[in-house]
Amino acid sequence: MNANSSRLDVIDALRGFAIVSIMLLHNIEHFDFYFSPSGLPPWLMAVDKIIWDSLFFLFGGKSYAIFALLFGMTFYIQDHNRSLRGQDFRGRFAWRMVLLLGFGVFNSMFYHGDILSIYAVLGLALIPVARLRNGVVLGIAVCLLLLPHAWVEFLLALPNPDGKLADPASWAYFGRAEKYMAHGSAFDVWRGNLSNGKIGVIRWSWENGRIFQIPALFMLGMLAGRLSLFIQSESNRIFWRKTLLAAALAFIPLYLLKSSPDAWHIGAAVYRPLLVMVTSWSNVAFTLVLVSGFTLLSYSANWLKIFSPLGRMSLTSYVVQSIIGTSIYYGYGLGLYQYTGASFALAIGLTLALLQRQFSVWWLGRHKQGPLETLWHKATWIGAHSEAVPNIGANIPKNSL
Template sequence: MSSLFQKRIDLVDSLRGFSLFGILLIHFIEHFNLYFYQSPPLEPFKALNTGIWETTFYIFSGKAYAIFSFLFGFSFFIQFNNQKKQGYDFRIRFAWRMILLMVFAQLNAMFYPGDILVLYSFVGLVLIILSNASNQLVYWVAILFMLQPLEWYQFFSSIIDIDYQPYEKINWNYFKLVSPVLASGTLPAVWKTNLWEGQIFSNLWQIENGRLFQTASLFLLGMLSGRKELFHKTPMTILFWRKVLACGLVGYGVLYSLQFYLQSSTALPSKILLSILVPTLKNFFFGSVLVAAYTLLWYTFTNNRLQSIFIAYGRMSLTNYISMAIIGSFIFYGYGLSLNTTLNIVFSFIAAILVFIVQLLFSIWWLKKYKQGPLEYLWKKLTWMGDSRTQLTEP
């Protein structure tokens, strides 16, 4: 293994920042799960409202999260490999790290009932289990998870048994308990609700919409990308990302056509395919296109200022992810400015851009003074507490 992984990789930080920016946009135009909107009075603004919503969701919904998850697996490999080269087993420390992530998740969940960090802290265990497995085994397990085995079980069950009924999604029952509190409750009421009903809603939604298996798959694929040094510019990796770009476009096109075809059917097997399997695979292929295009663009223009602005944002991803929830909840929820019924999609999008700029400027300023973001530093220190070694463990 080369010395590539002894330092941070700007491309990976930039890509992580880009995906986090997409998550920020989605959360803001969704009003952090408060779907109340003021319709613009003029027709051109109504069209702009619709255009921003559809474009943002088309590009980022399900894809930004997928890229973020993929890079989580890549980061695990960086840490695991650095420790392995020094003769240490990182798995126990990583398990402790996931417990700490669960604690950070509670801070985020207090403000936003859509947290993904709880899911990450559990699914991260699959990286421990397969950390020393062969590339082939990791690849095929990742494929199995990506194909949503539970959905295929339901699909074939619906074909074999005409009376078969798919499992009922119940996350909405909890969302109905959370939503009124977010809209008009006090801050203590929001915290109390989010830490119970909000977390149940959030994690049930992710499980019932295929995120459990998909996240595990993306973690493993991210780990494989680290093993293969796919973010190290070589003729082979350039060719690889070109193939990913082509395959992603073809795969997305095929699934888009399949979805269009299945939508005309009222049969239960078709509905099961449309519920989770086809959408998650579409997001995966489109996300692959984004990663490949972003990487190839980076390789082509080594001093690309547009991509470089995301580096600092990505280096402080935990700090920015949690702080966006705190800021966003204050803007939209009843305990704060309560703008959930005032800001239309256009102004919500503008608010997201302004928050991104503030977070970005803070990230740049902070990283000029310190090597890591505040929460990143705390996470690292707590991860390695009790360890007397002083060598670099997290580039």
């Protein structure tokens, strides 16, 4: 296996792994319609809680972060390959984000928690940093990961740390969404998701630091591309081992802090912004545990390639799972939110993931890209004078910080 194919294998597999984990989380959440069915036997409720806690421990706030890292990595590959031809990709990338926003708005009709539209807007942050030195980009990413808005809230709360806080603004929007998710028609859901639901998700993303964390992860992914970190080599193996160890050591105290609010002994006004910061940093640390662990396993575990077909069709897979999933759980469809706890929802999610993988294998056996990937690609390069397929397999020079 040469360096180029090994890099693509692990990126595709890692992206596919993220798609599967997102599928499982979305199913146990009933695609953001949180509802616990009544009348379940105690033993099943106990199993449901174990499944819920375990999946959120493993993937909650991490799966989307993996996607964000790979998003930045993909930007670098495309930008680098255009620069080898003496072309500037940044203008075309801006258009590409407009197209992604269109996919995101469509997906938001079905699932208001859609991440594509947020990626499309925040992805523009890569344009001004694309020509900066590695150290500068890393410094900007670290500043964003520190969550400046949470620090401002913390400092403002210090004069009155025990002050009573209002509920986060996003809660009201999510509360209104429950009505049309449970009893509305498909049109009611689409209209509600594009108005009420989307505003709620944007507010929630701000409240929880995602608006700062996402572009930071984009930039870290771009740096990973510059440094060729996903090419299999002994030096990269050492790098990922060190990353795994450092991320695990950082995650443990952060997770313990997040999980033990009673031990903080501080007022509610200062507790909330601090909890947002600790939770965000904990999720980033565990994301690096997952990415580094997965990458190290890819050096010897060929079975990880089972995720690759899903990774190559991640856009199609993500949108299709929203359409099918909400049709299964929401009231306008089968309404299974009323009957499925985490155990049954997990079984449904695993089944859908397997079906999506088999569909991806079948489709890719006949086409180079997934259907939405093909549409996105053709629309991205519309008006180009020559075929502009980015040569993703091209060698990427290894730079130093």
